[in-house]
Amino acid sequence: MNNKVVDSRISPVGHLDALSRGEINKLLKNNQGNLYQLFRSCALAVLASGNYSDDGKALLEQYKDFDIQLLVQERGIKLEVMGAPAEAFVDGVMINGIAELLFSVMRDILYGHEKQSFPCANSEQATDAVFKILRNAKLIRPNIEPNVVVCWGGHSIRREEYNYTKKVGYELGLRGLDICTGCGPGAMKGPMKGATISHAKQRHTDGRYIGLTEPGIIAAESPNPIVNELVILPDIEKRLEAFVRVGHGFIVFPGGAGTAEEILYLLGILLDPANEPIPFPLVFTGPESAREYFQQIDDFIGITLGEKAQHRYQIIIDDQQQVAATMRQGINDVRAFRKREADAYNFNWLLRIDHDFQQPFEPDHQNMAELKLNKDQPAHKLAADLRRAFSGIVAGNVKDQGIRAIEQHGPFKLQGDTAIMEPMDKLLQSFVEQQRMKLPGTEYHPCYQLVK
Incomplete structure (x- = not known):
């Protein structure tokens, strides 16, 4: 620029x-x-x-x-x-x-x-706050069929990965599906760009390209030009809840620490026994070159959260048509379930979100050091603190306040069980080697230290 x-x-x-x-x-x-x-x-x-x-x-x-x-x-x-x-x-x-x-x-x-x-002393109040913010932004629309696909993934991705996100977006658009992302570049822009073409072909003239962001991240991930509905939530926790309340299906493309944060947030919620019967289509996908990346993600989830978490998603490699068809069928199942249970099509009220996932986390040095990264707790509770750990790394990588804190006090220190810290170290190191922490060409200085 x-x-x-x-x-x-x-x-x-x-x-x-x-x-x-x-x-x-x-x-x-x-x-x-x-x-x-x-x-x-x-x-x-x-x-x-x-x-x-x-x-x-x-x-x-x-x-x-x-x-x-x-x-x-x-x-x-x-x-x-x-x-x-x-x-x-x-x-x-x-x-x-x-x-x-x-x-x-x-x-x-x-x-x-x-x-x-917006008082948020309990889970109900926090969800009510998210609903009111989205309603005020006219994102909550009555009398529409479920068709919003949330696409998560990194801002710093390879060219073949970006091209693949466009192909997936194109296939989603052909099936009448709209796109919601974090509104930035990379895997947030690609699906929207692909969908604009197929929406035009299908004469889908009111296509929605929803961008959900928050003040700490928007300067590092400026809204891409395709976004036509932008909402700035007060904090990352309300942003994440907004995604899972308005989305009907979820696709995860390759990414870095921010994408890992989103995955852990979502899996932590889906592992809550109260949410077991709720249909929630979730697909991890990328081109053939991303196969190893998703194997690393799958291994990390298996080691930290267990097989039950692995059963909540599908991994589909290099097949954009299968991804879109899976989403279309999954959203049909969501519609049938919500109709049967008399739940709204435009806001997932039945999904239970523990207050641990809703309380704003300030990623300063003390709070990062006090995270409980051990297995002596239910898997969905561990997911909540793992999510916070990755959230802090995102702050140290790209957010103004986080960058200044690292410059002043040095890297965040994270400590926990060896059984968790070793796979976490391996995963983060792979993000660094694959240039997923910062844009290519930008030298990366780790904002964290892992203490076993």
């Missing part, structure tokens, strides 16, 4: 043309205790769509003069952006899709990022 910048004023696109004085005050730069800095950093990430850096700290420093101001006028509001990345404009006019996402940022920061607005 170059350093050319643009100044501009824009009006709301489709919504948020009227705000209360209290809401306006929260976003004003000179108002103490407001949400301005959070709004600024997320807005910059959206304007940097197409940015191929995965360093959230570097993006903020590259555009340190960037500013965004809310202007109140008699006929409504406008946003004034100064020093914005030039790639967000054509002939000085902001690209429509980016303008839409910019006001999605504004909506979500105002509505969902003040803790007192």
